Amino acid sequence: RKEVEQDPGPFNVPEGATVAFNCTYSNSASQSFFWYRQDCRKEPKLLMSVYSSGNEDGRFTAQLNRASQYISLLIRDSKLSDSATYLCVVNEGGFKTIFGAGTRLFVKA
């Protein structure tokens, strides 16, 4: 089993749609969780951290379920500019951070 697994996509959605990405992780002792965004031919950048109680940042909502070792990202009212690859990231404590393979999102007009 991979350490961090994500829906591979691609997800093709129209503008204004709601889309959800899922991620599972294998190490139950994992400490911190994040979503990063990577545009084509660019470096990954932090989108948001994921907190145990769930958290929201504008149109983006992240959820964490430690019991199921599951993380999700919900994007509401999708914009063309949301087209990117979304990386699920898990820190297992200290220096070890694992990146998922990413989920590609295409938002179309």
Added chain:
Amino acid sequence: DTAVSQTPKYLVTQMGNDKSIKCEQNLGHDTMYWYKQDSKKFLKIMFSYNNKELIINETVPNRFSPKSPDKAHLNLHINSLELGDSAVYFCASSQVVVRALDTIYFGEGSWLTVV
């Protein structure tokens, strides 16, 4: 001001050559990394340094040798380049706190093509 800068951005070289990629961060972070992203877009850690000391070496061939002259710099030297080394190499840094992790800041990447 670029927080994490790496050079060169593009590098095309022949098999068997030796090449280096340089990285510098001006964020005052203690931890620096090298990641490799292959053609399948999977981002995998190669090395991690904390205060100039190697702390993670993820089964990378000996042909890859990182060097950290100070905590703001982490260079990557690659000997005897092979076709399979073609990838994007990202330098990154963070300020790691025990039991938590600050944001990882990435450089723009170095596109290495071995022909």
